[in-house]
Amino acid sequence: MRPVKILLYSINFAPELTGIGKYNGEMAEWLAGQGYDVRVITAPPYYPQWKVKEGYSGSKYMKEDWAPGVKVWRCPVWVPAKASGVKRLIHLASFAVSSLPVLxxxxxxRPDILLAVEPPLVISPASVLLSKLFRTKTWLHVQDFEVDAAFDLGLLPQxxxxxxxxxxxxxxLMKRFDAVSSISPKMTEKLLSKGVTEKKVRFFPNWVDTSAIYPLSEPVDDYRKQLGIASEDVVFLYSGNMGAxxxxEIVLDAAERTKAVTKIKYMMCGDGVAKAELVRLxxxxxxxxxxxxxxxxTERLNALLNTADVHLLIQKSSASDLVMPSKLTGMLASGKPVLATADEGTSVHAVITESKAGITVPAEQAEKLADAVYTLSIERERRAILGNNARIYAENRLSIESIMRDLDVAFxxxxQKTENVHEGGIKVHG
Structure with a gap:
């Protein structure tokens, strides 16, 4: 049998270290390892720094054999230094236009399946139209509900x-795909509310490589020494994109409220459009x-995550159920407790509650966040119990192998549905 041909279409891909690009790269590599023929249409790596990575070009087409069985075409993209609402739209449109001839x-x-990853939604029109012309099955995977978030966060005018x-x-557009997936139960419910039929909706969560992210038996001191943090201090770590x-800003508010407790320290690791302002403030x-x-x-990620005594998962209330933070999987796998700003009824709240891996406080309430920070800072045994629960949940529910096996079956x-239609004598074209 010939290998199944997958065409992955997304603006983000490895070697981006966080977010959608990271998951796309790991997914492509896993599929190729199972015998799939994987081709990728993407942009040069730029996220989360919003700057094209050295060695790549934002103005040229590039082709690379990224891994065995994975060929990658990188298309020109305009990357603004500061990503405002209008500039983000131009940025996304530049990729949609430049990638069209490659698509x-x-x-x-004739790929068997075109897998488009949103955001950005702007790649969906061409994906739907051209796939119908070429008789290719289409699958839309929604990592973020970017349109809702853009309006709720003020990136688009109300x-x-x-x-x-x-x-x-x-x-x-969503209703025209053959299958539509998202990364949390709440987000799959939202797909239904947007008119996608239940038979098309799939649950495809993010994962973690539990063999690469795991609790270390010895304390990690190199980051503490680098920053002058004592081994007995309690570190609250935020790691990931620093965006709108x-x-x-609530972390700064909590830091100010707990400043008198000298053993409480905050680490913020990552890049993004909001970082410079956070540093200034x-x-x-x-x-x-x-x-x-x-x-x-990547090779330092496990050491970084193990530096934390507690992980911070911060979101605004307006965006809390439109996105499921990809960073949560690594936090849980590291075996450290999570302190999340998540309102009841949201996906993050549900995961933390189900896993018994941490504490949630209402979003955008600095006083309650600071109170929870202080509570966890003095309850060492509780931190250990919550962290152990986090690791167990990651191993049982979030391993890449179990999640990708489910995707393999779904593909x-x-x-198979297509083959059954053809075998049944239904004339699909002309």
Whole structure:
């Protein structure tokens, strides 16, 4: 039998270290390892720094053999230094336009499944239209509900006519895919509310490599020594993208409220459009209990996550059920407790409650976050219990092998339906 041909279409891909690009890279590698023929249409790596990575070009087409069985085409993209609402739209549109000829060329080789990853929604029109012409099955995977988030966070103006038109277009496009998946139960419910039929909806969560992220038996001191943090201090770590939807100013507020408790320290590791302002505000407010680090390389991730006594998972209330933070899987796998700002009824709240891996406080309430920080700082035994629960949950529910095996089955079921239609004598074209 010939290998199943997958065409992955997404603006983000490895070697991006966080978010969608990280998961796309790991997914492509796993599928290729199972015998799939994987081709990828993407942009040069730029996230979360919003700067094209050295060695790549934002203005040229590039082709690379990224891994055995995985070929990657990188298309030009405009990356703004500061990503405002309008600039983000231009950025996404630049990729949609530049990738169009590559998409057409790749569809001529008749992939079995075109897997488009949202965001961005702007790649959906071409995905739907061209796949119908080339008789290719289509699968839309929604990592973020970018349209809802853009309106709720003020990235797009709150004009009723505009909102109705954009959400209507999103709804129309989503219904045209053969399968639509998302990463949490709440997000799959939202797909149904957008008009996707239940038979098309799939649950495809993010995962973690539990062999790469795991609790270390010995304390990790190198980051503490680098920053001058004592071994007995209690470290609350935020690691990941520093963007608008996180609302990370609340960490500074908590740091100010707990400043008198000298053993409480905050580490913020990563990059993003909001980082410079956070650094400026921390300096202005003389918060010497908070430390900033750049995004760390993959080989240092486990050491970084094990530096935490408690992980911080911060989100704004307005975006809390439109996205499921990809960073949560690594937090749980590291075997350390999670302190999350998550309202009751949201996906994050549900995971933390089900796993018994941490504490949740209402979003955007600095006083309650600070109170929870203080509570966890003095309850060492409780931290150990919560951390152990986190690791057990990661091993049982979030391993890459179990999640990707389910995707493998779902892909084959989707293709089997096509074969059954053809065998049944139904004339699909002309």
């Amino acid at each position: 057409i060329a790749q569809l001529f080789r 004009k009723p006519a505009l909102k109705k038109a954009v959400l209507g277009m999103e709804r129309w 939807k996180q609302g990370l 921390a300096k202005e407010r003389e918060l010497d209990n908070i430390y900033f680090l750049p995004l760390q390389p 084959k079921e989707l293709l």
